[in-house]
Every structure is written in structure tokens, then in C-alpha cells.
Amino acid sequence: METNAETYGKEADVPGRIAAVSIVEAIAADLRSRIFSGDLGSGQSLTETEVASSYEVARPTAKASIEKLVAEGLLDRGTHKTARVVDLGPDSVRDIYLARAYLESEVLRRLARTKAVPQTAVQANRDIAAVQTGAPLDVVEPDMRFHTSLIDAVGNERISRMYRSLVGEVRLCMVRVQSLQLLDTELIHAEHQKILELIEAGQGEAAADLLDEHLGRARERLVAAMGGAAGPEAEHPSGLLSQ
Amino acid sequence: METNAETYGKEADVPGRIAAVSIVEAIAADLRSRIFSGDLGSGQSLTETEVASSYEVARPTAKASIEKLVAEGLLDRGTHKTARVVDLGPDSVRDIYLARAYLESEVLRRLARTKAVPQTAVQANRDIAAVQTGAPLDVVEPDMRFHTSLIDAVGNERISRMYRSLVGEVRLCMVRVQSLQLLDTELIHAEHQKILELIEAGQGEAAADLLDEHLGRARERLVAAMGGAAGPEAEHPSGLLSQ
DNA sequence: GCCCTTCGATTGTCTAACAAGTACACATGT
């Protein structure tokens, strides 16, 4: 009952911009944030009826919300089977990080060619530095924003869209990395900073290499923490940063 | 009641392959092919009621099909507005082709590193050569298959998924290129062939460059044919191929 | 102990209906 009020309230009280989103999207957004916050853990089942009754909407509406999240890769389900929050195994994690590296490294090369440093990325990295050391999960949002800013800076609508289709899963990975405290906030910030500097200097290849290292380390440490066999990238930062 | 029987029958009597797809997907597939075949032209409107009655299904079912195509980028619609077949302008065409080049050129570099030539791509190119010169539209399917084969050869699920989200629009562009007869089938085949050879030779950079030329020419000729200002890439093949 | 049947839970789809929004024509006022 007040569940609805809360949901709508959360969007309405955003200042600056009005948002006349549909109910379907509102529910999807709420479920999404509950998944990211860990309120809905891996493997948690979500039946259409449950969602419908807990948000007090009709089942088709709940169904549409669920299908939206399935399309985003946050939920998993087969025909006639109940949707579940995805359970990312080591293989999926590698797949996700490699796809990221694929897109992002090429982005860095292009940005370096014009030496265009997106201000939104600079701001995002400042926000990372400002995060209290005691709240590692707060890093996730600005970290995500840093990377999406770089992608969007290319100015290609389809590329941004493709990256968006990955963002949900990427964020899930980030949450786990931070929950397990696998990476130091300062290191993240410093590497981001160096990447921005390399773009400004027009050294695209070096920026791409550093990004590969940046992502590779997160990837392999996460894989190791999940019980997979870690690759050599899990080690400490190389000399690239300290020059 | 017999509405159900008819609908299911339509799928069951497809010979060759069984298809236990949902009604929603079956309708989406049919609409898709009608869009590609030109039966539904740019700007054509598709109301939920029309689709529902013409396929003899309930409106929610039609709605779901339409939403699927909207997600694929084949249909366009805002809230409370009727869905229309997308009308790709010169800007969109450039956006699409650049996004393609973005993904595919990096793929070629990676494949060249291991000198892995996907057999499916080889077969697809053979099929292109076998197309009758009088039916330019028949080139579209194997051409599309050639490019998706290369992407899939990387073996990354997410990258394949991202490319899939582009395929619909890419195909629309291809159909127009072929309808307008902007490219010679033999040239397409020859360039594909050369790309495969460069991969086998481990020359990723050259393969990527040739691909850029291949896509750039299609892109700029299409843009020009649509009334936009064509870039220099529209010209004849350079010496890259004749060496 | 293993296989098969039955049953509950869940999803796919349908019909019917109302609310809300858009677009375009029409009428009004200045």
C-alpha cells in the first residue's frame, strides 16, 4: 500500500527534472535498486504474482517489469519458469569484463586521438576520491558513472546503447568487488586519474593498456574470490602507475 | 478457441524445423521479416489493435510483440503514441555504421592474433558468390551472416549480444544499399575474401583497415543516396585490394 | 529403491473494460 507511495515519491522528489515514468518502469527501477543493494540476492526467486501483489498492481504489469529486467540481464528465466536474480559464475564474470575492456579500450584510443577529456568523467573521479573509506559500496555509483561518461563521450548513440545493455551486470560485479573489499578506493581513483591524463596527452595506446590492467585486476580478483582459478592479472599494480 | 488452433497451426506446419516459440515471438518474427522485405515501409504505422486483429490475437499479445521490435530498434514509439517503422536518416545511418566498424574492426584484430578463420564466415562468403546477379536482395542474408559469424567467433556471449542489438538496423541499411544497387556483389565478395586472408596471415591491422574501407564506402554511398553529404569514402576501392 | 502419476504452483494467453493521453478538427474570441 505505502509501497506504491514510496516508489512514486522516490521519483517525484528528484528536483531539477520531472519524470512521468510508467508504472512498469517505476517497478523495474525499484527492483533494480533492490538487486543492487543486495536486498534481493543471487538466486532469489521473483514470481509474477509476488511482485504484482507487493506493489499492488495487476499481474501483466508485474510481468512487464520482470521482462524488462530479464532483457537487462539482471534476472534469468526460461519459459514457464520463475524468474530468478542472476547468479554470476566465474565464467560470466570473465565474459562481462572482457566485453567491457573490448568497448572501453577502443573508446580511450579514440578520445586520445582528439585529446578530449570529458568533464563528467573528471567529476565522477572527484566523487570517488570524496567517498568515506568506511563505506566501500558508495564507490560503485561514481565508478560506474566514470566509465559510462567515457563511453558517452564518443557521441555515438548505438555504442552508448550497447554499453547500457552491459551496465546492469557490470554493476553487479562492482558491488561484489566492493563488498569483498577486493580493491582499494585510492587505487581506483589514482588509475582513473592516470587514464584521464594519458588521454589528455594523446597517448591512447598507453591509456588502453592501463585500462586493461585496471579491469583485469578487478576481474581476476573477483574470479578468485568466487572460487575460480585466478589469472596473473590479480597481482599488485605494475610500474605503469608509478612513473 | 479455434483461434488458438489456427495460430499454433501456423507454426506447426512450418516444415524442416520445429519451432516451439511463443505467440509473441512468432508475431514479432513475422513483422520483422515484413519490415525487411519492404512490405512495411519506413514510417508505416502499426497500432496494437491492427496487429492484434490481423493476427487474431489479443491486444496485450500484439502489444508485447511491438515492444519487442521497439527494443530491437526496428520500430519507434513514444508513450501513448502509435508505433511506426523507423525512418533512418543520414545521421542514423552514420551512427549505425560507425558502431559496426567499432565492434568489428576490433574483432578482426583479435581473430588475426590467433589466425582463426571461422568456417561459418567462409561458407557465408561462398553463398554471396553464388547469388544470381539479378537478385541483389538475396545478398543481404549471407552478407549479414558473414559479419555475425566473425563477431561470434570471438566466443564472448555479451559481445555477440551487443552486436545482435544492432543487427536489425544494420539489416535495414543493407536492404537499402542493395535495393539501390549501390554496391557490386562481386566487390563485396572480393573484399570479404581478402579480409579472411588477412586474418589467416595474422595481419589484423590491415584487415581492420580494409573493413573500415568496406563499411565506409557502403555508409557514404547510402548517405549520399539519402540526400546527405557524402564523405570521401564513397569512392572506388583503393589499391588495398589489388595488391 | 526406482519409476510413474498426481497435484499444486506458475506462467502464457484471452476477453472485457475503463482511464488517460494524443491529435486533429472545429468553434470561439480578439
Add this chain to the structure above:
DNA sequence: ACATGTGTACTTGTTAGACAATCGAAGGGC
């Protein structure tokens, strides 16, 4: 004549309740 307001038809968003098909697990028979 132009801008503004009104209204009406069409379309979409959402709901309610229902039935069939399917999946998973529990229970019975061999």
C-alpha cells in the same frame, strides 16, 4: 486573420478475472 480554447475520435496504459499448458515436487505402486 490569428491565436486560443474546446471537443471528439482514436490509441495506448492498466486493471480484473479466467482458463489452459506446463513445470516441480510429493506421494503411491512395483
